[in-house]
Amino acid sequence: MATNCRKSLEQWELMQSEARVVRDATVLLEFARTGQLGFLALGASAQEVEDGMGKPSGVADSAARMAAYSDVQLGQSPSGIVGLISVEPDPFTGLLVLPPPLGSGMQTPAPGLEVFRAYLGRQGLGLESRELYTPGEFWWVVPGSEVSMAFDEQGELQTIASSDRDLLAW
Numbered sequence: 675m676a677t678n679c680r681k682s683l684e685q686w687e688l689m690q691s692e693a694r695v696v697r698d699a700t701v702l703l704e705f706a707r708t709g710q711l712g713f714l715a716l717g718a719s720a721q722e723v724e725d726g727m728g729k730p731s732g733v734a735d736s737a738a739r740m741a742a743y744s745d746v747q748l749g750q751s752p753s754g755i756v757g758l759i760s761v762e763p764d765p766f767t768g769l770l771v772l773p774p775p776l777g778s779g780m781q782t783p784a785p786g787l788e789v790f791r792a793y794l795g796r797q798g799l800g801l802e803s804r805e806l807y808t809p810g811e812f813w814w815v816v817p818g819s820e821v822s823m824a825f826d827e828q829g830e831l832q833t834i835a836s837s838d839r840d841l842l843a844w
Contacts, residue, residue: 697777699782699784699785703793705759706790707797707799707819709820713776714726715756716758719756720750726775727776738750739752740758743776745761746776747759747762748760751841757837767781769784770783786825787829787830790814799817801814802816806822820836821834823835
């Protein structure tokens with residue numbers, strides 16, 4: 675009986691882990707589709723972000739205020755309006771942390787290029803390769819949401835972001 679209980683506990687833990695991975699991946703896939711990361715959208719106020727996320731884990735003030743919540747970075751205008759939403763998994767492990775209420779708050783694998791292509795394809799969407807910031811550097815962009823993504827040579831996600839320069843008013 676003890677062996678069956680242990681096996682059941684291990685199965686339950688595995689299911690919980692799988693559910694967490696699917697939930698966090700779905701948040702990113704929907705971000706690519708809609709441009710909204712959970713409740714976070716471009717144009718949100720600093721107060722709305724703090725009400726939903728609490729205090730950031732780190733803040734850098736430069737041309738624009740950058741607030742970090744685990745692997746989520748938010749760029750804000752001087753008036754506190756969100757003009758950049760970016761998620762960057764750990765470049766060495768490919769794992770990311772989406773803090774609650776956006777995700778599980780635990781490390782999970784980031785979906786790769788082929789997962790994004792398949793998910794967006796099922797939604798009737800595609801990806802376009804565009805030279806956005808630096809000559810010779812191409813990003814994948816989802817037409818409609820205008821979310822941009824960078825992947826390494828193996829198709830592992832490096833960055834997924836949505837921005838509006840008018841909202842940032844650098």
